Amino acid sequence: MSDGSQTLERGLAVLAELARHPDGLTTAEVAAACGLHRSITHRLLVSLKRTGFAVRDDAGRHRVGPSARAVAGTGPALRELAVPVLDTLAREVDATASLVEVVGDAAVTVLVAEPPTHGPRFSYRLGSRDPLDRGAGGLAALASGPPRPGEPERVAAVRETGLVTTYAELHPGAYGLAAPVRGWPVRASVSVVTGREELTRSAVEPLRRAVEALRAEGCQP
Template identity: 75%
Template sequence: MAASSRPSDTEGGSQTLERGLAVLVELGAGPRGLTTAEVAAACGLHRSITHRLLVSLTRSGFAVRDAEGRFTVGPAALDLAERAGRGLPRLRDVAEPVLHRLAVEIDATASLVEVVGDAAVTTLVAEPPTHGPRFSYRLGNRDPLDRGAGGLAALASGPERAGEPARVAAVRETGHITTCAELNPGAYAVAAPLPGWPVRAAVNVVASHEEVLSTALEPVLRAAREITAALS
């Protein structure tokens, strides 16, 4: 008697992958966000299986979860779709060499901040080559969106949305923001939004000396213009 094939191995396919893609498609049809239970019902999956798939999609950036537990399509999926449709470069690939040059020029830590769900997430970090005390951001660091230069500037890179902090409108108008000790004592920050990309993002610089607010402003704006110019 021939052994029957498991569903996950039928015709060389992967049932888990197919389920994950079905969940991702369902998230794309619900721009206001879906709960685990709603996704499970829509896809005809057990809730525990749906939960594991959503966790994997969130870890890889293909889904994001807000404070209320609702899931939406994440920046990785949006980035992939945008590049496939328009032949765009990948934001982090474009930003990396620009941020390294910026860190060297101003002798301070530069980073790329992206909005992921309800947080400002550091997705690239460039350290200056010199030694000495400095503020450094860990890759994957998460900060609130309602304070701190990076998160506010990243929000300003996209159109106005309901519930955003009042200061974001001013950042859109000026094209930059400076802050002092909003997230860390003694930290001075300068950030500029990166409009036009499929994810909300910003160039962010943090230092321990107040002079950075003036000396780094033009280099940060120049870096933001260079990254944005890659879209053309």
């Protein structure tokens, strides 16, 4: 029996081929270049996309993803890109917006943006550590990556819908609204916290635009 993993070797070959074509390749082009059956190539690309090592654009072309660039030490940092995105979101919805990352067994608030207007509002303290099984930010951050053993049951629903709303799970009277930030090697989410129930509806589209902007930025070659 030979040592090593044929699947791993094939996956690395696909990744290397993508790296040689910054404009992207279709599944058929990857299969031809690597000498693989198209169905095998499709499965490998699905795995690479799921883990952030490859991305697929609207034209169906695959390129190297942010996870590969993070391993190589190149590409933009999520927190750096999130600063203007969070500022815009906080102004648009008139509520506190934050970037939450999974760090160990906690949901950690790594960036906070406050709206410019004055008045009563809920705020998150930078560096706050919250449980992963409660609160919109942590649940959505878990949902930004593939399923993992022991995750809360409702994370699957968040992964499916791309959105979660909670009430009073971390702070009395606070509504949380969060969406997963996909396509990065770190599990993360953008969260909005408010005391106004109606904002959990009006902020949905601005929040979706924010996370899509971060996903798109992370997918740049």
